[in-house]
Amino acid sequence: MPEPTPTSAATDLTSAPPRPTRLLSIDALRGFDMSWIMGSENIFREWARASNTRYRPFVEHQLEHVPWEGFVFYDLIYPLFLFIVGVVLPWSTARNDRTTSMRAQHGRIARRVAVLFLLGLINNDLLQFDWPNLRIAGVLQRIAICYGIAALIVLHTTWQTQVKIIGAILLGYWGLLGFVAAPGGVAGDLSPEGNLAGWLDRNYLPGKILPEYYGHGDNEGYLSTIPSVATVLLGALAGRWLKSPRPWGQLVLGLAGSGIACVAFGLAWGLVFPIIKNLWTSSFVLLAGGLSLLLLSLFYGLIDGLGWKRWAFPFIVIGSNAIFIYVVPGLVAFDFTARALLGGVAQHSGAWGPFVLATAVFALEWLVLCQLYRRKWFLRV
Numbered sequence: 001m002p003e004p005t006p007t008s009a010a011t012d013l014t015s016a017p018p019r020p021t022r023l024l025s026i027d028a029l030r031g032f033d034m035s036w037i038m039g040s041e042n043i044f045r046e047w048a049r050a051s052n053t054r055y056r057p058f059v060e061h062q063l064e065h066v067p068w069e070g071f072v073f074y075d076l077i078y079p080l081f082l083f084i085v086g087v088v089l090p091w092s093t094a095r096n097d098r099t100t101s102m103r104a105q106h107g108r109i110a111r112r113v114a115v116l117f118l119l120g121l122i123n124n125d126l127l128q129f130d131w132p133n134l135r136i137a138g139v140l141q142r143i144a145i146c147y148g149i150a151a152l153i154v155l156h157t158t159w160q161t162q163v164k165i166i167g168a169i170l171l172g173y174w175g176l177l178g179f180v181a182a183p184g185g186v187a188g189d190l191s192p193e194g195n196l197a198g199w200l201d202r203n204y205l206p207g208k209i210l211p212e213y214y215g216h217g218d219n220e221g222y223l224s225t226i227p228s229v230a231t232v233l234l235g236a237l238a239g240r241w242l243k244s245p246r247p248w249g250q251l252v253l254g255l256a257g258s259g260i261a262c263v264a265f266g267l268a269w270g271l272v273f274p275i276i277k278n279l280w281t282s283s284f285v286l287l288a289g290g291l292s293l294l295l296l297s298l299f300y301g302l303i304d305g306l307g308w309k310r311w312a313f314p315f316i317v318i319g320s321n322a323i324f325i326y327v328v329p330g331l332v333a334f335d336f337t338a339r340a341l342l343g344g345v346a347q348h349s350g351a352w353g354p355f356v357l358a359t360a361v362f363a364l365e366w367l368v369l370c371q372l373y374r375r376k377w378f379l380r381v
Helices: 004-009 026-050 054-062 071-089 104-124 141-154 160-179 194-202 220-245 247-268 282-303 310-319 324-329 334-347 350-376
Strands: none
Touching: 004 160, 026 054, 026 071, 026 282, 026 310, 026 350, 071 141, 071 220, 071 282, 104 141, 104 324, 141 220, 141 324, 141 334, 160 194, 160 220, 160 282, 194 220, 220 247, 220 282, 247 282, 282 310, 310 324, 310 350, 324 350, 334 350
16 A cells, blocks of 8 residues: 555644654744734734724734733733743653753753843843843743743653643642732732732842833732743643644644633633733633644644645744844844835825834844745754
8 A cells, every 4th residue: 555645644634744853833833923023013003093994993902911900912922932932842852862961951951041031131221231220020031931940840750740830830829929918918919019929029129120011010020930930831731742643633632622721711710810911820821821722733733734834934934033033123223224115105105104114124024034044044042
């Protein structure tokens, strides 16, 4: 009997595809996530405003973080990235890698943590040397810390232990915020002014606490980093599932089923432990993790399962250099270049001018990434 062709295998729900060392769906999902940070939200927002569509209030609402309690689409972007950091851990920390000693793996993890943390500080204007106004916490800093802790856990424990650790983190964090009062406050106060995490940040977090990061604490401060580790570990469990020798249809259904369960539990838990991104509450972890699982199941099923890859190429380009495109726009004035090239067009486009400029900035960033991708130049840490 002849061997099945790659095409027939890709469309067979019962066949187990070969397990590559790098799944395109993960790069594509990371790119989809980063595309919103690059400026997709500006494109959609300006489109909604210029077209004056009846969906404008909905679009604008979904593209702005909720002030405190609640959840919108844009609140998914950061936890989705942390989730993806976890998805790749079963590959990068494979315990059966006999060519790499445990000491070497520890050293590699430490190096990545240090580089990411330093890039985060640079992104926070470290090189301005304005120490009184330097923010120590940040997006990359949290990614560094959560990656380091989760990587060590994945490296040294079984998946059953990882499930228990996730449960302990989520329940423990609920107990901490629900039953331990900030000095001078009351237990269970989850308001911006009275929550325990904010009090800890105000009194013990080095650096400047800025108003745009909710002001009464830092949304990437001490306590809220703990449940963020659980977000990465959820991704690690998903990655372990994808790495298993199962038919791709079963992998997709497993991810989707787990995602639906997490969303349901997160919404239910949110009735007693509110969904608050700034505090990274346990209900927020489950809701965002469930939605991340659903997106991963969709991307994996379409790209690595069915083999439909062409549509995902723009996202793969972005996802292959995610750290680069997060850091570089703070150093390179893409908006200035866009105005220099298309400022006149935008000026004569009336209400569509901001849309033209937002699209131009995004296109310039993507073209740079595309050149790097074609030359196989990737920023790795």
